[in-house]
Structure formats: C-alpha cells, structure tokens
Amino acid sequence: MKIFLRFTAVLLVILTLTSAGSVRKKPLNLILFIGDGMGVSHVYAAMTVSGNSMTFPAFPVTGFSRTHSANSYSTDSAAGGTALATGEKTNNKMISVRPDSTVLVTLLEHACTAGKSTGIVCTSSLTDATPAAFSAHVPQRYDYSAIAAWYAGGTAEVFIGGGRKYFEAQLDSAGSFKRSEDVVSMLSRAGYDVTYDLESFVASEATRIAGLMSQDDMPRLFEGRDPQYLAKATAKAIEVLSRNRKGFVLMVEGSEVDDAGHSNETKMVTDEVLDMDRAVAVAREFADKDGKTLIVVTADHETGGMSITGGDLEKREVKGAFSFTGHSGVMVPVFAYGPGAMTFTGIQENTELFYNFYRLLSLDKKKR
Ligand SMILES: [Zn+2]
Secondary structure: OOOHHHHHHHHHHHHHHHHHHOOOOOOEEEEEEOOOOOOOOHHHHHHOOOOOOOHHHHOOOOEEOOOOOOOOOOOOOHHHHHHHHHHHOOOOOOOEEEEOOOOOOOOOHHHHHOOOOOEEEEEEEEHHHHHHHHOEEEEOOHHHHHHHHOOOOOOEEEEEEEEEHHOOOEEEEOOEOOOOOOHHHHHHHHHOOEEHHHHHHHHOOOOOOEOOOOOOOOOOHHHOOOHHHHHHHHHHHHHHHHHOOEEEEEEEEEHHHHHHHHHHHHHHHHHHHHHHHHHHHHHHHHHHHHOOOOOEOOOOOOOEEEEEEEEOOOOOEEEEEOOOOOOOOOEEEEEEOOHHHHOOEEEEEEEEHHHHHHHHHHOOOOOO
C-alpha cells in the first residue's frame, strides 16, 4: 500500500510537471491585434450584436492592461502604441522614443534581429500613431512624412493600410524639407512590390509587399471599406510571413474602433469591433493548424467612456452611452490564445505585455 501511494505521488508530480510544461510552451509566432480605443463595453456591445458568436471573446485566457502614459493618466495612441511596441512608457504624442527623444527598440526590430519575419496590417493610415509605433521613431506623431520614410528601412516586410500621399510626397509635413526621392521609390529600391489595391496585394508573389490602399485614412466601414479587407489582408500577411522557419511577428490594428468611440456611435463601434474579429478568426484558423502561434488581442486605451445602458440578447440589440468624446483612463481587456497565453492573466501594465512577448519569443536569446 505504501509503495502504491508513493508511486501515485510520483505519478502525480510527473503529470503536474508535464501539464505545467505545456501551459508554459513557448510560441514561435505572435499575431498581436490592437483594437484602437476598444474597451470592455465596446467588446460586449459587439458580442451582443453578434449573438455571442465572436472569436476573440471566446479565447481561454483574459486579463486587463493599465494604459496610463509617462505624462498622462489617459494615454493617446502614440504613447499607448509605444508601450506595447517597446515596453517603455513615454509621453503622449511620442512614437517609440523616450520622453527625451532617444530611440527605443521596437518588438519588430527585435524580431528582425532574431531572424523572424515581420508585418503590419491596419485600417487607418500606415503613418497613424499605432502602426507608426511599430515601424518608426519620431518625437511628434503628426510628422507623417518622416514616419512614412521609416517604412523604407524594411523593418516590416509586409505592410498594408492607408496614407499613400505621405509615401508619394517629397516634401516633409512642415513643407520645408525636400527629399531627393519619394518613399515609394525608396521602397521599390529596397525590393518591395508596391501595390495600390487589395487584389494586387493578395496576388503579389514578392517576399516584401507594401499595400497603399488610399490617399489618407482608409474609409470606415460605413463609408464603404470592404468588410473583407482586414481579414484578407491579415490572411495574406500570414501566408507570406509564415514561410520563415524562424517565425514571425504580425501586428494587426482595428484602427477605426477609436473613431467610433470619438464620434459616440454605437453601431459604428460594433461594426468595427466585429470587423477586427473577422481577422482574428483568420489568425485563429492558422494558429490551430500551426500550433506554434500566440494570438493576443488588446487595446491601446479606451475611447468615449462607453457604457451599456440596456439591450436585448434575443433581438441582438444594445444601447450604448458615452461619457465624453476623448480617451478615458480605464483598464482595457486582454485576450490570449495559444502557447504562452497563460502569461496574460491578471492585471498588467501595458509595458509588461511587451516583455511577455519578448520573453516568450526568446528575442533576448536568438541573434541572427
Ligand atoms: Zn483616439
């Protein structure tokens, strides 16, 4: 009996260790979704309207992220994006630089050094604060021309969004400096296939692809953006980046959830959150086949101080209410799926999310 008990105890220890091991298994790839301005109410409103059929709210691991910036209780997308992209809090309006303007190394740059492939997909302009935090280093978020030029450095091998005019301009945003060539020419010289519509982007067989989908911001869904755009662009980016045996890091932004919050439009909120969810579904399908991909869905901050004052689950109706038109200071939700997901439970600083990515992807160890 004693021997049997001892054997059972040993077996239990082994079982515990193996199951803990699988929970701690490290991912090779990361797909990070940022719903710009997406708070808990935005997500629950979309869940209600969808009849609870969404992908990311069903992820097994959830947590919260604290979003304050270095100089403000309520962050903007520049400091919020910088925290997720570099692990450091900076001042509002600053893009992946410290408050003293010195450069912070981004997740995509670390991934490149480790030999991984990298990409950015968004529904706003590529020069907007969130994609910029993953691709550029500028002290002033509205310096769109300088941000566009950073893309020619090649940190994101595949990128798609709006903002074509900043890639074609030779003048800087202040109109004072004239470049010898525009960013489109620089990109072509760096080996990018520069495309101007989703079909050509998806059809491209190049290993470096730029997608410049509109002159400025891409249209919001209610203005006619293709409801399949984000999902198809995400699928293409995954297809290209996943050819790298060393893995990849892809950032996808549901950019216009923020606009919806600023304009206090509940229907626009739910449409834009569901739009991002269609792209998450594509990522999850890949992750299920691949088994080595971590998906994290979060936000840079909440917009609009949104609450829900009523609704009807059967009729899939929701009554949103907003407290103002700016960014609030509330915590934002985090949803995680795949190897390493357990790391994202509890309440963490937005900067800690970066360090989780950094450690889980072994970016500290793997040098090319
Ligand atoms: Zn905003």
